[in-house]
Amino acid sequence: MKIIVPVKTNPDLQMVRIKNRQPVLEAVPYILGDLDKNAVEAALQLQAEAGDTQVIALTLNQGNRKIKDTMKEALAMGADEAYIVTDDALVDTDQAGKALAIAKAIETIGGADVIIFGEGSHDGYSGQVGPRVAELLGVPEIGFARKLTPGGPGIQAERSMGDFIEVLEAPLPIVITVASEINEPRIPTLMNIMKAGKKPSTDWTLADLGLEAADVAPKNKILSNLAEEQDRKNIMLEGDVNAQVAALIDALTREGVLEA
Amino acid sequence: MEKVDVIVVGGGLAGLSAAYGLAAEGLEVILIERGDYSGAKNVTGGRLYVSPIRNMYPELWEDAPFERPVTREFITLMGEGNSTTIEFAADKFAAQPYQSYTVLRATFDLWLSEQVMEKGGMVIVKQRVDDLIKEGDKVIGIRAGEDEIGADITIIAEGVLGLVANKAGLRELPSWKDHAVGFKETLELPKEVIDNRWHLAPDEGAAHLFMGGVTKGMLGGGFLYTNKESISLGIVLGMKDAKERVDKIDIYTLLDDFKANPTIAPLVADGELVEYSAHVISEAGLSGIPQLWGDGYLMTGDAAGLALNQLYTVRGMDFAVASGYYAAQAIIEGKKQNDLDAVGPAYEKMMKESWVLKDFETAKNILHFIENPRIFSHYPNAVGRLFDRVFTLNDQPTDSIYTKVMSSVKKDFMNVTTAKELLGMRKI
Amino acid sequence: MGTTVEAKLGYNVFKIDKERHIVIDTEICNKICKDKTCLYICPAFLYKLDDQGNNTVDWEGCLECGTCLICCEHDALSWEYPRGEFGIQYRSA
Numbered sequence: 001m002k003i004i005v006p007v008k009t010n011p012d013l014q015m016v017r018i019k020n021r022q023p024v025l026e027a028v029p030y031i032l033g034d035l036d037k038n039a040v041e042a043a044l045q046l047q048a049e050a051g052d053t054q055v056i057a058l059t060l061n062q063g064n065r066k067i068k069d070t071m072k073e074a075l076a077m078g079a080d081e082a083y084i085v086t087d088d089a090l091v092d093t094d095q096a097g098k099a100l101a102i103a104k105a106i107e108t109i110g111g112a113d114v115i116i117f118g119e120g121s122h123d124g125y126s127g128q129v130g131p132r133v134a135e136l137l138g139v140p141e142i143g144f145a146r147k148l149t150p151g152g153p154g155i156q157a158e159r160s161m162g163d164f165i166e167v168l169e170a171p172l173p174i175v176i177t178v179a180s181e182i183n184e185p186r187i188p189t190l191m192n193i194m195k196a197g198k199k200p201s202t203d204w205t206l207a208d209l210g211l212e213a214a215d216v217a218p219k220n221k222i223l224s225n226l227a228e229e230q231d232r233k234n235i236m237l238e239g240d241v242n243a244q245v246a247a248l249i250d251a252l253t254r255e256g257v258l259e260a
Numbered sequence: 261m262e263k264v265d266v267i268v269v270g271g272g273l274a275g276l277s278a279a280y281g282l283a284a285e286g287l288e289v290i291l292i293e294r295g296d297y298s299g300a301k302n303v304t305g306g307r308l309y310v311s312p313i314r315n316m317y318p319e320l321w322e323d324a325p326f327e328r329p330v331t332r333e334f335i336t337l338m339g340e341g342n343s344t345t346i347e348f349a350a351d352k353f354a355a356q357p358y359q360s361y362t363v364l365r366a367t368f369d370l371w372l373s374e375q376v377m378e379k380g381g382m383v384i385v386k387q388r389v390d391d392l393i394k395e396g397d398k399v400i401g402i403r404a405g406e407d408e409i410g411a412d413i414t415i416i417a418e419g420v421l422g423l424v425a426n427k428a429g430l431r432e433l434p435s436w437k438d439h440a441v442g443f444k445e446t447l448e449l450p451k452e453v454i455d456n457r458w459h460l461a462p463d464e465g466a467a468h469l470f471m472g473g474v475t476k477g478m479l480g481g482g483f484l485y486t487n488k489e490s491i492s493l494g495i496v497l498g499m500k501d502a503k504e505r506v507d508k509i510d511i512y513t514l515l516d517d518f519k520a521n522p523t524i525a526p527l528v529a530d531g532e533l534v535e536y537s538a539h540v541i542s543e544a545g546l547s548g549i550p551q552l553w554g555d556g557y558l559m560t561g562d563a564a565g566l567a568l569n570q571l572y573t574v575r576g577m578d579f580a581v582a583s584g585y586y587a588a589q590a591i592i593e594g595k596k597q598n599d600l601d602a603v604g605p606a607y608e609k610m611m612k613e614s615w616v617l618k619d620f621e622t623a624k625n626i627l628h629f630i631e632n633p634r635i636f637s638h639y640p641n642a643v644g645r646l647f648d649r650v651f652t653l654n655d656q657p658t659d660s661i662y663t664k665v666m667s668s669v670k671k672d673f674m675n676v677t678t679a680k681e682l683l684g685m686r687k688i
Numbered sequence: 689m690g691t692t693v694e695a696k697l698g699y700n701v702f703k704i705d706k707e708r709h710i711v712i713d714t715e716i717c718n719k720i721c722k723d724k725t726c727l728y729i730c731p732a733f734l735y736k737l738d739d740q741g742n743n744t745v746d747w748e749g750c751l752e753c754g755t756c757l758i759c760c761e762h763d764a765l766s767w768e769y770p771r772g773e774f775g776i777q778y779r780s781a
Contacts, residue, residue, distance in 0.1 A: 190407040303781040386772040441755040443731035536696035537781040538731040538753040
């Protein structure tokens with residue numbers, strides 16, 4: 001079996017400071033998103049169960065200067081091979097462009113039996129790219145899986161539907177997106193980090209996928225990206241405790257927090 | 261067990277300096293750092309004195325991401341209700357080659373780790389070394405989690421606490437009797453504001469030390485270094501004084517009091533807090549340096565106690581870089597001669613014959629000297645009293661300037677204790 | 689009024705492990721230690737006595753300086769660095 005895990009490397013959001021409502025991205029290290037790690041882990045667990053399986057990590061480089069180092073995290077977790085597509089046109093592309101490039105890359109790799117995404121990316125979290133790739137490849141998709149087992153015609157997946165749990169099975173090839181509950185991603189060990197450097201890693205540009213910049217040109221544009229602003233009312237209540245309590249109840253009632 | 265030429269435990273300046281030298285000579289070196297990146301766990305005041313280490317890796321410093329070269333030195337003595345500041349500027353400090361630079365470790369160490377990788381060294385981050393592996397007395401490698409890697413030589417560059425070396429019986433844990441804790445805030449300020457407040461030409465920097473009231477008489481002082489667009493403001497406090505203090509003052513409050521002090525408040529006004537950090541510093545001088553090597557290992561940087569506080573200069577990072585450099589040189593030579601047993605003695609010899617251990621030798625009585633609480637209370641107050649008299653006028657007939665100065669000097673400086681302390685200074 | 693130390697820690701990046709890296713031996717702490725230096729010497733002010741008078745530590749906000757470890761004369765602390773991937777990650781320092 002061949003499993004491809006398209007992952008996104010993005011700035012470590014915990015390290016991002018907000019200054020003047022704008023994220024300060026300078027010097028922020030890139031990491032694999034948590035859900036991407038869930039996806040890699042799911043692939044590795046399938047590999048362990050199914051045996052004779054190759055796990056490939058694939059990414060589009062959207063401006064990560066150290067993309068090779070970041071992808072080593074996936075290799076150190078246990079992926080066998082990495083593919084990195086780097087192209088200036090990918091930096092500002094949108095979900096449609098990314099899905100097209102990923103679908104083409106999967107075809108260029110030679111297709112896959114299972115393609116596993118995180119349910120959304122660590123930063124943008126649109127949740128679109130997985131389903132779009134399924135559509136482009138013309139294969140079925142199961143979203144938000146929280147358990148995967150090889151079996152039936154191909155694979156069984158379980159997902160939580162709120163009030164009930166749905167178990168689905170589908171033939172291969174298939175696209176699956178996984179939810180964070182599916183597993184606890186392993187932390188790479190020292191030896192595996194050392195081995196990761198020796199695993200094959202292939203660099204492509206869009207041209208290698210038979211694409212041009214125009215194919216991935218964004219159809220929508222991000223006009224601004226601002227942190228939410230919380231205005232505080234800064235009301236200080238004065239007087240003795242009873243007066244303050246009365247004033248507080250009065251203020252909260254006027255705000256509609258308490259019912260009159 | 262997989263084996264390499266050299267394993268470096270810790271990716272601070274000592275470890276990186278060693279790894280850089282080794283990788284540049286083509287040795288197989290693996291550096292293991294527990295932070296997300298080199299610098300993620302490191303703290304400096306800080307200033308790096310480049311002059312002592314410039315010739316070690318001359319190609320490195322040109323492009324190093326320093327914050328600002330230090331062209332102005334300030335020392336403020338904080339007395340009771342007053343403060344006296346000395347500002348020292350010298351033409352030679354304001355010209356290339358600069359003697360020292362302010363640095364921020366997250367930027368600086370990360371950059372140095374990239375230089376190591378460029379030379380072919382392997383830097384592994386996010387991994388904690390748990391143990392040294394020993395065969396008899398010989399260190400033969402390291403263990404991290406379940407994994408073990410062997411090495412001809414292990415360079416211990418794990419920092420001041422020395423937890424790994426201690427577990428392996430190679431050194432003691434630091435003692436509260438001769439260590440200090442430093443804690444600081446990084447405060448963002450616009451470039452021009454920094455230039456104005458410390459009288460700096462663009463891109464030049466200041467180092468500002470504070471003694472006296474800042475530590476409420478305890479061993480230590482305040483520091484302020486100007487970075488590109490921030491200042492590092494902090495306090496170093498001797499653990500012994502802090503620990504034994506009767507009123508058990510919560511030490512973190514000293515920094516808030518410091519910032520609120522009328523002398524400091526205008527300097528740090530509108531500074532936007534971006535980080536709060538802390539680190540332990542050795543004040544032990546020469547007596548704090550453990551055995552520098554043993555079978556299969558070398559000790560470098562803070563792990564080897566290489567920090568020196570001489571009140572007006574506080575050094576550590578230059579010693580770290582130098583010890584890493586000498587460790588690398590000793591190993592390279594040992595490899596060439598195919599004589600690894602010669603590595604440890606060669607390293608120690610280089611350290612002893614260079615300024616590194618000579619400077620520790622020169623300053624060997626410093627701790628004894630600075631342990632004197634009068635330095636942190638009597639003298640800052642006495643200087644304040646002197647200038648208070650000089651500058652004060654009221655509706656009474658005033659004394660001559662000579663009388664003013666001499667009465668202060670007689671009272672506060674011309675006494676047996678001060679004379680003894682002056683004599684004591686000869687030893688430092 | 690300065691910023692509280694808790695608020696200062698809020699400006700730092702902490703990657704929090706499920707495993708705690710500092711464990712207090714309450715037995716030693718309660719019975720033997722009189723001075724309890726850790727309560728006032730921690731620059732992040734992480735040690736506090738709970739309602740029962742037991743010493744507790746908010747290890748998640750640890751700056752990993754080791755001052756408490758050095759100052760504890762009764763070996764009441766088992767203190768390790770957090771595992772790789774965890775703990776304080778300084779962005780300037």
